[in-house]
Amino acid sequence: MxxxxxxxxxxxxxxxxxxxxxxxxxxxxAMSFNKAIKQADPTAKYLFYLHGAIVEEMGKAASSKRYGVYNYDRIIEHFEDRGLTVIDEVRGKVNPNKYAAKITKQVRMLMTAGVPARNITVSGFSKGGYITLLVASSLNNPEVGYVIMAGCGRGKDARPFELFLKNKRGARLKGRIFSIYASSDMEAGSCRPAIEQADARAIEFRETRIKSQKGHGLFYQPRPDWIEPTAIFAKGGR
CATH class of the missing domain: 1.20.5 (Single alpha-helices involved in coiled-coils or other helix-helix interfaces)
Structure with a gap:
């Protein structure tokens, strides 16, 4: 024409x-923390999403020969489609303890800005899941929610989680904690050993072992079998 x-x-x-x-x-x-704190809404349901280590190394275009493409943007979009206000950051390589301290500070700032603790969930996959566990042992608030996606390592990736247990960090856990991992995952498993160190009066805990052949790669894509229960949890459901 x-x-x-x-x-x-x-x-x-x-x-x-x-x-x-x-x-x-x-x-x-995508919403940075700086934007979120300026627009703090006490009625919104906030979800911090902490990605896996592969994104630290490769950025949003991360792809694994074994697990395929890490579909970062689509994961965020699926959470937002379910009514959550997602706070995310594509981080570089970080020390887990130092980054957990940063997220802990941000959660406290969000609460100070008027957001109720029960409206805040910190979630993370793999290394991000381990960082989430560290936040849960640092924040000292039983009302905040946590979703740990394949973050309690085993096998060749067991050392950080073993140190967590050895140092009795589980005794400091507080909050509403939801652990999810795949039955075929050889890199991460149950978080229950950490929960067994905790004061049962300070936590609510549940764990889901998803029957899947995707292994650790289950969380590379926004699959309903983990996206849906995570979103329900973050919105206050069970």
């Missing part, structure tokens, strides 16, 4: 508007 001269400016304006809306749609899903 050939445009007449008088039609060209209108068509360009339409295309420019469409492009601007597309850019807004593709960038609006």
């Amino acid at each position: 050939q445009l007449q001269p008088e039609q060209e400016p209108l068509m360009y304006r339409i295309l420019a508007t469409a492009l601007a809306l597309l850019c807004l749609a593709t960038s609006a899903h």
Whole structure:
């Protein structure tokens, strides 16, 4: 189709508007903590999402030969589609204890800004899940929620979790804790050994072992078998 001269400016304006809306749609899903704290809403359900170590190394384009593409953006979008306000950060390589201290501070700031503790959930996968466990042992608040996705390591990845147990960090756990892992995962398993160190009066704990052949890669994609229960938990359900 050939445009007449008088039609060209209108068509360009339409295309420019469409492009601007597309850019807004593709960038609006992610919320930095700085933006979240400025727009703190006491009625919103907040979910901190802490990604796995592979994203530290490769960025959002992370891909594993064994597990395939880590679909970071789609995971965030699926949580937001379920009514959650997601706070995320693509971090570089970090010390888990130092990063857990950062997230702990951010959760406290969000509560100080008026967000009820029960409206806040910290979630993480793999290394992010282990960091989530560290936050749960640092924040000292029984109302905050935590979702640990394949974050209690075993096998070749067991050392951080073993140190957590050896140092009796489980005794400091507080909060509503939900652990999820795949039955075929050779890199992570049950978080129950940490829970057994905790004061039962300070925690609510449940754990789901998903029957899946995806192993650790189960959490690389926004699959309903873990996205849905995580979102339900973060919104206050069981």
